[in-house]
Amino acid sequence: xxxxxxxxxxxxxxxxxxxxxxxxxxxxxxxxxxxxxxxxxxxxxxxxxxxxxxxxxxxxxxxxxxxxxxxxxxxxxxxxxxxxxxxxxxxxxxxxxxxxxxxxxxxxxxxxxxxxxxxxxxxxxxxxxxxxxxxxxxxxxxxxxxxxxxxxxxxxxxxxxxxxxxxxxxxxxxxxxxxxxxxxxxxxxxxxxxxxxxxxxxxxxxxxxxxxxxxxxxxxxxxxxxxxxxxxxxxxxxxxxxxxxxxxxxxxxxxxxxxxxxxxxxxxxxxxxxxxxxxxxxxxxxxxxxxxxxxxxxxxxxxxxxxxxxxxxxxxxxxxxxxxxxxxxxxxxxxxxxxxxxxxxxxxxxxxxxxxxxxxxxxxxxxxxxxxxxxxxxxxxxxxxxxxxxxxxxxxxxxxxxxxxxxxxxxxxxxxxxxxxxxxxxxxxxxxxxxxxxxxxxxxxxxxxxxxxxxxxxxxxxxxxxxxxxxxxxxxxxxx
Amino acid sequence: xxxxxxxxxxxxxxxxxxxxxxxxxxxxxxxxxxxxxxxxxxxxxxxxxxxxxxxxxxxxxxxxxxxxxxxxxxxxxxxxxxxxxxxxxxxxxxxxxxxxxxxxxxxxxxxxxxxxxxxxxxxxxxxxxxxxxxxxxxxxxxxxxxxxxxxxxxxxxxxxxxxxxxxxxxxxxxxxxxxxxxxxxxxxxxxxxxxxxxxxxxxxxxxxxxxxxxxxxxxxxxxxxxxxxxxxxxxxxxxxxxxxxxxxxxxxxxxxxxxxxxxxxxxxxxxxxxxxxxxxxxxxxxxxxx
Numbered sequence: 072x073x074x075x076x077x078x079x080x081x082x083x084x085x086x087x088x089x090x091x092x093x094x095x096x097x098x099x100x101x102x103x104x105x106x107x108x109x110x111x112x113x114x115x116x117x118x119x120x121x122x123x124x125x126x127x128x129x130x131x132x133x134x135x136x137x138x139x140x141x142x143x144x145x146x147x148x149x150x151x152x153x154x155x156x157x158x159x160x161x162x163x164x165x166x167x168x169x170x171x172x173x174x175x176x177x178x179x180x181x182x183x184x185x186x187x188x189x190x191x192x193x194x195x196x197x198x199x200x201x202x203x204x205x206x207x208x209x210x211x212x213x214x215x216x217x218x219x220x221x222x223x224x225x226x227x228x229x230x231x232x233x234x235x236x237x238x239x240x241x242x243x244x245x246x247x248x249x250x251x252x253x254x255x256x257x258x259x260x261x262x263x264x265x266x267x268x269x270x271x272x273x274x275x276x277x278x279x280x281x282x283x284x285x286x287x288x289x290x291x292x293x294x295x296x297x298x299x300x301x302x303x304x305x306x307x308x309x310x311x312x313x314x315x316x317x318x319x320x321x322x323x324x325x326x327x328x329x330x331x332x333x334x335x336x337x338x339x340x341x342x343x344x345x346x347x348x349x350x351x352x353x354x355x356x357x358x359x360x361x362x363x364x365x366x367x368x369x370x371x372x373x374x375x376x377x378x379x380x381x382x383x384x385x386x387x388x389x390x391x392x393x394x395x396x397x398x399x400x401x402x403x404x405x406x407x408x409x410x411x412x413x414x415x416x417x418x419x420x421x422x423x424x425x426x427x428x429x430x431x432x433x434x435x436x437x438x439x440x441x442x443x444x445x446x447x448x449x450x451x452x453x454x455x456x457x458x459x460x461x462x463x464x465x466x467x468x469x470x471x472x473x474x475x476x477x478x479x480x481x482x483x484x485x486x487x488x489x490x491x492x493x494x495x496x497x498x499x500x501x502x503x504x505x506x507x508x509x510x511x512x513x514x515x516x517x518x519x520x521x522x523x524x525x526x527x528x529x530x531x532x533x534x535x536x537x538x539x540x541x542x543x544x545x546x547x548x549x550x551x
Numbered sequence: 552x553x554x555x556x557x558x559x560x561x562x563x564x565x566x567x568x569x570x571x572x573x574x575x576x577x578x579x580x581x582x583x584x585x586x587x588x589x590x591x592x593x594x595x596x597x598x599x600x601x602x603x604x605x606x607x608x609x610x611x612x613x614x615x616x617x618x619x620x621x622x623x624x625x626x627x628x629x630x631x632x633x634x635x636x637x638x639x640x641x642x643x644x645x646x647x648x649x650x651x652x653x654x655x656x657x658x659x660x661x662x663x664x665x666x667x668x669x670x671x672x673x674x675x676x677x678x679x680x681x682x683x684x685x686x687x688x689x690x691x692x693x694x695x696x697x698x699x700x701x702x703x704x705x706x707x708x709x710x711x712x713x714x715x716x717x718x719x720x721x722x723x724x725x726x727x728x729x730x731x732x733x734x735x736x737x738x739x740x741x742x743x744x745x746x747x748x749x750x751x752x753x754x755x756x757x758x759x760x761x762x763x764x765x766x767x768x769x770x771x772x773x774x775x776x777x778x779x780x781x782x783x784x785x786x787x788x789x790x791x792x793x794x795x796x797x798x799x800x801x802x803x804x805x806x807x808x809x810x811x812x813x814x815x816x817x818x819x820x821x822x823x824x825x826x827x828x829x830x831x832x833x834x835x836x837x838x839x840x841x
Contacts, residue, residue, distance in 0.1 A: 501835075519836050521688070
């Protein structure tokens with residue numbers, strides 16, 4: 072079959088204005104960091120420096136927490152739920168208005184394809200603000216008693232894989248419930264959070280209700296450990312999640328943690344195979360595999376293994392890796408040099424431990440951070456690539472014979488974030504969904520998100536849920 | 552006529568539906584509030600705590616797989632058997648807590664009624680905390696609560712029956728199994744409750760009760776990698792101990808119900824906090840189409 076070639080279709084980056092340097096967003100204004108220290112955010116597709124970003128030290132974090140406290144006590148907690156909701160609706164509308172600008176900036180800073188930032192990330196960001204806006208004046212119906220209370224100041228630390236979407240998951244429910252926030256975006260992807268700060272100004276949000284401090288791990292630690300913080304919300308690695316659980320031990324701080332995963336995507340012999348192949352691709356190659364709930368362990372029933380693998384490999388041959396701003400691109404850049412190193416290392420371990428590595432032929436750009444879609448076959452449960460989160464476009468394939476064996480293998484991990492089940496049989500789907508120890512189970516689909524749908528993990532994938540009424544409860548005190 | 556010579560009681564642990572001695576062979580004297588000897592209780596060792604976790608893990612599948620209707624009936628049966636031991640519970644609560652008979656009676660009445668209250672939640676909790684989610688797309692998307700697994704419960708030190716029931720029942724009603732460390736100084740109501748559980752319909756291993764000093768078993772349970780959640784009620788008022796137990800619990804990201812600053816008045820209606828603390832929310836997406 073001849074391959075259908077596409078002409079390049081790059082999205083214009085003229086729509087977004089990237090400043091040469093950014094301060095911290097504290098009390099409604101951009102301010103310089105106290106000690107003046109800065110770091111660079113680069114475009115992972117080109118390694119071009121995009122902007123200088125302020126690195127917040129302990130003193131800056133303290134100022135931000137104090138601003139959030141003042142705003143909580145003086146304005147936000149005095150505002151009616153109706154007015155809080157109206158601010159959130161305003162923000163949602165502005166996000167929709169500026170969607171293209173946000174999508175382009177997200178792709179430039181993160182490396183994800185514009186197709187995904189435009190069609191998935193930004194629409195979901197607006198949807199989260201819309202959804203939680205409507206909760207602000209209905210808190211008594213959330214199931215936390217008739218008059219639930221916010222915690223106060225929420226410290227929120229988010230990862231680099233979905234920079235603006237994770238911001239919306241954190242900020243929208245927190246503000247709807249009446250908390251004020253200090254948010255730290257990831258050091259490699261701060262730009263859309265800083266644009267969001269401008270959106271807060273544009274929406275006329277009272278100063279101090281949202282504060283954004285940029286920086287790396289030390290900034291995050293200073294924020295989480297700040298004694299003036301009442302609630303901690305973190306999305307990121309299980310390792311850091313455990314550190315946070317330790318740091319809040321013995322304090323009055325409430326924590327919710329959304330951590331790593333090693334999801335099983337389980338394909339039975341009666342599954343619609345072409346749809347399942349699309350689901351496998353979406354499960355692990357969406358967002359370069361930088362997804363905590365990615366379907367990184369493919370479990371295929373033995374009787375269809377050859378067929379599934381053949382069709383999967385053929386499909387992977389059609390994936391286009393390259394310029395994130397090209398609308399034809401399926402797989403963009405790996406977010407950072409550091410992450411690329413980790414993916415390479417774990418892939419080499421996979422080979423060293425005896426798994427067979429395969430990638431489709433694909434030309435990678437010379438500059439930037441790139442990794443081809445990669446499939447490992449002959450993987451056993453003991454292999455590190457089947458146990459550790461790789462957080463990249465790397466799929467491990469295992470097989471099973473019976474549903475019970477599929478359950479056994481799927482649950483054989485300390486994680487429990489998500490799972491996928493592909494079968495034509497409804498009763499089997501529901502049985503599998505019951506058996507799987509995972510917070511989200513996708514049946515005949517994968518990597519779906521919605522603001523109304525609770526998301527979060529079992530076991531070492533963390534505690535608490537985001538999205539839906541459950542996600543709101545994470546920001547409310549009161550009887551359930 | 553000479554006064555009858557009382558039978559001095561020596562109790563054992565309750566693990567896996569059986570009453571084993573402590574592996575260590577140790578026991579300790581339990582006295583009433585005035586210091587008069589009441590009984591010998593088993594002094595659980597760290598090994599006993601680990602054995603209890605194994606028994607609790609084994610029981611998870613059966614108990615969490617039972618229908619909610621069945622679990623509710625089993626819990627109600629426990630209340631029925633408790634009622635039959637009413638006066639024994641009153642004696643033990645009065646002696647251990649140093650309460651007058653009317654006050655001890657009130658506490659026992661409330662404890663049994665609370666057990667009945669929780670029994671009724673088994674088949675309602677999913678409707679109250681679950682949901683179907685109106686996602687923007689052709690999917691049926693629903694969220695259901697599921698038990699988290701094995702829960703370690705440090706029972707309150709002061710309230711030996713009402714407090715005990717208030718922390719035990721919410722953990723098991725949702726389908727979890729429990730390893731419970733009883734009040735160290737006032738263990739008799741917990742021991743009697745284990746006799747109630749053994750003679751009602753609660754499957755062996757669903758509730759396992761350890762007696763002895765909290766400091767011996769609590770750190771093992773809080774750090775145990777096969778325990779999914781821990782209730783620190785028994786560490787109330789000891790901030791340092793509570794903190795170290797929370798630190799140990801972080802190693803496998805256990806769900807933690809924190810120790811209060813002081814033991815609360817257990818009379819107040821508890822709400823759903825404790826039931827919900829041991830439930831995970833599972834969300835299932837299913838396409839809709841023809």
